[in-house]
Amino acid sequence: MKRSITMAGLLLITSLCFAGCKQDSSPDSALTLAQTDPQAVTAPSNKIQVALLLDTSNSMDGLIEQAKSRLWNIVNTLTTLKYEGQSPEIQIALYEYGNDGLDASGNYIRQVAPLTTDLDVISEKLFTLKTNGGSEYCGAVIQEATQKLLWGNRPADMKLVYIAGNEGFNQGRISYKEAISDAFKKEIFVNTIYCGSQREGVELLWKDGADIAKGKYFNIDSNRAIEYIDTPYDDRISECNKRMNDTYVNYGAQGDYKKGKQLEQDSNAEVISKANYTERAVSKSKKVYKNDSWDLVDKVKEDKDAFKKIKKEELPKELQNKSTAEVEAYVKQKATDREKLQKEIGELAKKRQEYIDTEAKKSKKQDDLGNAIAVSIEGLAKQKGYTIDKTL
Structure with a gap:
C-alpha cells in the first residue's frame, strides 16, 4: 500500500512539474532546467537585430551607394558589443520602399531579406537594389517590419530599425505615430535618417518620428561620396x-x-x-x-x-x-x-x-549613413547594458 501511494505521489508531482515547465518558458526556468541537466537546454544567445528600411525612389541612388559602402563597417561596429562578456548573435534585415516598380496595393514595400545571420545574403541583395519613381510611405514600411520580422523577446536583445529617405514622413494611409508606437511596445527602437538638411528633416517630421520612438534622428548628405582613410595595414x-x-x-x-x-x-x-x-x-x-x-x-x-x-x-x-x-x-x-x-x-x-x-581626429568626422548608424548603435548599447570594446 505504501508503495502504491508513493508511486501515485511521484506521478502527480511529475505531471505538475511538466505542466509548470510547459507554461513557463522564461529564461529563469530554462536556466533551472539546464542546471539540472546541462544537455537538456541550450541557452539561446542574446541578439542584436537591425532592420534597414531604404527609400529606393529616383533620388536615392546616393543612399544605396552609401549602404553598399558602409555595410561591413556597420557589421564591425556591431561585433564590438558584448553582453556580460558574451558576443550576441547578429541578424540584419533589409527592406526597400517608395519604389514605383513595387506593388501599389502593398504600399510600394518589399522585404528584400528577412532577419538573417547570413551577411553575404544582405550584401548580395544590396547590390541588386535599383531606384525607380517614388511614393514613400514611412508609416507603412515601419509597420510591415514590426509585424513581419521575427524579433527576439529576451530582455537584453537589441532591436533596431533604421529608416532612411527624403520625403515627408507622414505620407500614406498608415500613421507613422501609430506604427512607431506599436514598434516601441515591442522594444523596437526606430531611428530616422533624413537625406537632406537638418531643418528640412525636422519640418518633414523625421525628427518627430525618432522622438516618439525614443530613437535617434540624423540627417546626411546621401549624394556625398564616401571618403575613406587608407592605412598601411x-x-x-x-x-x-x-x-x-x-x-x-x-x-x-x-x-x-x-x-x-x-x-x-x-x-x-x-x-x-x-x-x-x-x-x-x-x-x-x-x-x-x-x-x-x-x-x-x-x-x-x-x-x-x-x-x-x-x-x-x-x-x-x-x-x-x-x-x-x-x-x-x-x-x-x-x-x-x-x-x-x-x-x-x-x-x-x-x-x-x-x-x-x-x-x-585631424578632420571633421564624416556625416554619412554608416556613421549615423554606428553612433546610435553604441548609444543604445550602453543603455541596454552592453559594453563596447573597439580592440576586438
Missing part, C-alpha cells in the same frame, strides 16, 4: 582574406553555389573601394561571420558528428574518394589555417582602427 589584410577563402570546404546541394556567392561579395566590396574590401575582410575574420549551412569547417564547430551525417556525394569532388579519416584531417587542417589567418587579421585590424581614429 590594408594590403596585408587583403592578402590574408584571399588565403582565408581557400580554407572554406563547401558541402551539400548549395555548397558550391554559396562559395561562389562569397567570392562574388568580395568582388562587390572591392569594386566599391579598397577600404570597403578591407572592412569586409575584417568582418569575415570574426565569429559573427559563419557559414555552417555550406562550409564544413564551420559546420564541424556546430556539430562534431557532421562527418557521419554528410554523404560522400555532398563533398567537393576532390574529397569524394577520400576516407572519412582523410576528410576529417583535411578539414581540421583548414580550420587551423583559418584560425591563424583570423588571428592575424584581428591583430592588424586593431592597428588599422587606431590609425583611422588618429587620422579622423
Whole structure:
C-alpha cells in the first residue's frame, strides 16, 4: 500500500512539474532546467537585430551607394558589443520602399531579406537594389517590419530599425505615430535618417518620428561620396582574406553555389573601394561571420558528428574518394589555417582602427549613413547594458 501511494505521489508531482515547465518558458526556468541537466537546454544567445528600411525612389541612388559602402563597417561596429562578456548573435534585415516598380496595393514595400545571420545574403541583395519613381510611405514600411520580422523577446536583445529617405514622413494611409508606437511596445527602437538638411528633416517630421520612438534622428548628405582613410595595414589584410577563402570546404546541394556567392561579395566590396574590401575582410575574420549551412569547417564547430551525417556525394569532388579519416584531417587542417589567418587579421585590424581614429581626429568626422548608424548603435548599447570594446 505504501508503495502504491508513493508511486501515485511521484506521478502527480511529475505531471505538475511538466505542466509548470510547459507554461513557463522564461529564461529563469530554462536556466533551472539546464542546471539540472546541462544537455537538456541550450541557452539561446542574446541578439542584436537591425532592420534597414531604404527609400529606393529616383533620388536615392546616393543612399544605396552609401549602404553598399558602409555595410561591413556597420557589421564591425556591431561585433564590438558584448553582453556580460558574451558576443550576441547578429541578424540584419533589409527592406526597400517608395519604389514605383513595387506593388501599389502593398504600399510600394518589399522585404528584400528577412532577419538573417547570413551577411553575404544582405550584401548580395544590396547590390541588386535599383531606384525607380517614388511614393514613400514611412508609416507603412515601419509597420510591415514590426509585424513581419521575427524579433527576439529576451530582455537584453537589441532591436533596431533604421529608416532612411527624403520625403515627408507622414505620407500614406498608415500613421507613422501609430506604427512607431506599436514598434516601441515591442522594444523596437526606430531611428530616422533624413537625406537632406537638418531643418528640412525636422519640418518633414523625421525628427518627430525618432522622438516618439525614443530613437535617434540624423540627417546626411546621401549624394556625398564616401571618403575613406587608407592605412598601411590594408594590403596585408587583403592578402590574408584571399588565403582565408581557400580554407572554406563547401558541402551539400548549395555548397558550391554559396562559395561562389562569397567570392562574388568580395568582388562587390572591392569594386566599391579598397577600404570597403578591407572592412569586409575584417568582418569575415570574426565569429559573427559563419557559414555552417555550406562550409564544413564551420559546420564541424556546430556539430562534431557532421562527418557521419554528410554523404560522400555532398563533398567537393576532390574529397569524394577520400576516407572519412582523410576528410576529417583535411578539414581540421583548414580550420587551423583559418584560425591563424583570423588571428592575424584581428591583430592588424586593431592597428588599422587606431590609425583611422588618429587620422579622423585631424578632420571633421564624416556625416554619412554608416556613421549615423554606428553612433546610435553604441548609444543604445550602453543603455541596454552592453559594453563596447573597439580592440576586438
